Amino acid sequence: MDRSCVKCLKTMVIFLNFLCWLCGAFVVAFGEFQMMHSMFASLITTFWPIYPANTLVVTGTIVTCVCYLGVLGGLKENRCMLISFFILLFILMLVELAMASVFLVYSREIDTYFEKDLMQSLEIYRQSHPEGNKTIKDDFDAVQHLFRCCGVHGEADWKGNVPISCCTEDPCNTLSHTNWQEGCLLKLRNWSARNYLSTGAGVVTMFIIQFICLSITVPLFCHFSRHGLGYK
Structure with missing residues (x-):
């Protein structure tokens, strides 16, 4: 492999x-922004590790660290960094594929937990005294006001104790x-499906x-290995 080809690979x-x-x-x-402005996290607790904001932060952090190692390895022409980058990136790609498979296989189970968590949050809201469970109440009110909906399946879920956030008029x-x-x-x-789609x-x-x-990375690493380069 001539020097110009190696230089091109290194640049790439x-x-x-x-x-x-x-x-x-x-x-x-973006994940941190979603975490700070999310109004629904307290209502969905069963699968919070795969909540879009959490998924974005964890995945983005790992990708940033691994790719930084790749940038350094390419700049310094260091074989240790390049092989470490290759292994970590390969593992990361396997994890990403596994996560995608889990979402596809268990999509129905996730929907079931979604409904269960919302019903549980509604019952906590409905049975709490006026000053209790402030976070759940604020989040549920925000959901009903923002999405123009009432209860989990409808107004009947509140069993006569309908909060003001269900009102169609603004202000009510x-x-x-x-x-x-x-x-x-x-x-x-x-809404969740759109977030997961993006x-x-x-x-x-x-x-x-x-x-x-x-x-x-493979041909570049092989070139360094054949010529005894990459450990300085």
């Missing part, structure tokens, strides 16, 4: 890893008012970049 490794590092940093920032300052008839379960499922699209994009990085 550095550029693609830097691009992947930027994507990872953006994913972390009359004693006799109309409430939203549609439940929040379907709307929250659709998260999945980002993960697929990073997966493609990672695969290209993995492919061009």
Whole structure:
């Protein structure tokens, strides 16, 4: 392999890893933003580790660290860094594939837990005294107001004790008012599906970049090995 080809591979490794590092940093920032502005985290507790914001932060952090190692390995032409980057990136890609498979296989179970958690949160809200469970109450009120829905399956879930956040009028300052008839379960499922779809699209994009990085790291590492380079 001539020097110009090696230089081209090295440039590609550095550029693609830097691009992947930027994507990872953006994913972390976006996940943190979702965490700070999320109004639904307290209502869905069973599968909180795979909540979109948590998934973004964890995945983005790992990708950022691994790709930074790849950038350093390419810049310093260091075989130790390159082989460490290759192994870590390969493991990361396997984890991403495993997570995608879990989402596909257990999508129905996740929907069941979604409904169960919402019903449990509604019962806590309904049976609490006015000053109790402030977080759940605020989050449920925010969901009903934002998505224009009432209860989990409908207004009947509240069993006559319907909160003011179900009111169709804004502001709702009359004693006799109309409430939203549609439940929040379907709307929250659709919202969650859109979030996971955007998260999945980002993960697929990073997966493609990672695969290209993995492919061009091998010939570069082999060249350094054949010529005894890469440990200085």
